[in-house]
Amino acid sequence: MNRAPNEARALWPWPATWTLFVLTLVSIFNYLDRSLLGLALPAIKAELGSSDTVLGLVSGLAFILFYSLLGIPIAWLADRKNRRNIIAAGLMFWSLMTACTGAVVNIWQLAVVRLLMGAGEACAMAPSNSIIADRFPPERRPLALAIFGTAAPLSYILFFPIAGWVAQHHGWRAMFVVMGLPGCLLALLMMFTMREPERTSPPPKRLPIARSLFGDLAALFVNRCFAWIFAGVTLMGANIWAAGAWTPTFFVRVHGLNIAEVANIIGPTRGIIGLVGILLGGLLIDRLPKRRVFWRVGIPAVACLLAGPAEALFLLGNSQLAWVGGFALTSFFTLIHQAPIFAAVVNVVGERRRALGISVILLGASLIGNVVGPGAVGLLNDLLASQLGDRAIRYSMLIIAVTPVLAALCFWRAAALYAGAMEAQQDAVASGSGA
Structure with a gap:
């Protein structure tokens, strides 16, 4: 029909x-x-x-x-x-x-x-x-x-x-x-x-810029669902930035590849397989029944949880089949969380804080993740180099196997709070407070 x-x-x-x-x-x-x-x-x-x-x-x-x-x-x-x-x-x-x-x-x-x-x-x-x-x-x-x-x-x-x-x-x-x-x-x-879309919620109160900005930031983190999402995204940011910074060096030191060979592996694998993962994740969540609210954040949690063992297989696998397979799996799972997590953020923070909520999430993923992830791997490289030499990077990069698992726990907790956070926003809109 x-x-x-x-x-x-x-x-x-x-x-x-x-x-x-x-x-x-x-x-x-x-x-x-x-x-x-x-x-x-x-x-x-x-x-x-x-x-x-x-x-x-x-x-x-x-x-x-x-x-x-x-x-x-x-x-x-x-x-x-x-x-x-x-x-x-x-x-x-x-x-x-x-x-x-x-x-x-x-x-x-x-x-x-x-x-x-x-x-x-x-x-x-x-x-x-x-x-x-x-x-x-x-x-x-x-x-x-x-x-x-x-x-x-x-x-x-x-x-x-x-x-x-x-x-x-x-x-x-x-x-x-x-x-x-x-x-x-x-x-x-x-x-x-x-064209600029029309907004449905009333404009926020006119306050001094600093007071209004800090008030909005405080309101974001009072929302426990948002706070757990922020923690998970920051951990995944550390994973993504550390992997991006050190994976080429890992291929050279551990598997003896040259730069051209590294580029030929990373480009198509991260590009094509990552694209497939992003779209399939979005389609899967798009097909969820409305009542399955938990899984709109729960599925990103599962994807991050699976990314951890995949990273470990990539780093510790000795056969080419093992480490290439692990790298392909990490490329598939690592970015699945982004679109549904961004969707969850704009749903739970209210219409008048959507851009601010996303920017705070990006601050965690980009700035904190960029400082912590690559730096931690580099520090461990230097500490382990005297005992392990070039093989040190194989173990220092295990950070990128741990961070997705920790992020999964954060997203799982956020999933448990997600339905309540959405209801709170709907109640705020209905009462005319505008969130």
Whole structure:
């Protein structure tokens, strides 16, 4: 029996599809532009003559610091003002900074451009999640955010080969210009074709900015479901950043691969298998009956729990079948949690704190996770090197097998609180407090 048109629209709001497409494209450029520097580092080092330590600080910490910390006040503003305009302005700005990277003449200019790029990219992720939450009903948000979450692997699959070809044939400076300018055109397309969704809850009380911001942050962590989600996402951030920083070195030291072989393994595996995991996770949660509220956060918990043994198999497996299989499984399980967890956050924090809630989650995953994860592995490498030599990394990286299991416990606890947190938000809206 065919569904009535109104029922079909309730199942998937097709008018919102263009908004989802544009925001996913924005996110693709978000991930692409921040990743280009890693591709160009050998050529930049040869031309500008900086040390690995300085290049590491410029490429990583300089970007993450501004991206994470500025994300909080920008998200607070996005919960009150036009989110489309904030995203478009940020996209235009960071795209120009990407193009300007091709004109730097010393490492200090590169650092400034990198800082400003992080500031621009802080305008995108949290407001985008907030808009998607407004455009899709709660039962469709996990799938919509899963589609949005494919931006990271798609940036590697679709645009990294183009960037590499430009750099190979025309130089690293041309690569930044060619990859940066399309974002300016996308910002204009966004302004002319995408509208800001209407908000249904009343505007928050007018208070001094600092008082309002700190009050909203305190309200987020009073919500125990949100607090457990924050803990779980921070642990997964440590996992993802540590794996990203040290997996290539692990392949070289433990399995004797060269850089080209490492790239051929990591690129397709993380890109394609990660993409499949994100979409299948979103589809699975999208098909859950409404009454299965627990499993909308419980499934991410199970995925993280399975990621732990998969990481251990990857790190400790001696046969090629074992460690390749383990790496493929980690690529599948590791990112399943992101879309449903983001959907859970926008559901439990209230409409007027959605962007802020996402930005706080990103602060835990990006800044805290980036500082703790790679640093802990590096410290253990140095402590174990005298006894184990190059094999030390095999055991120091077991951190990435432990953190998903701990994150799973946090998400499982959040799942138990999720239904109550959603009911509390619905009661707040019904009473007119607006959350």
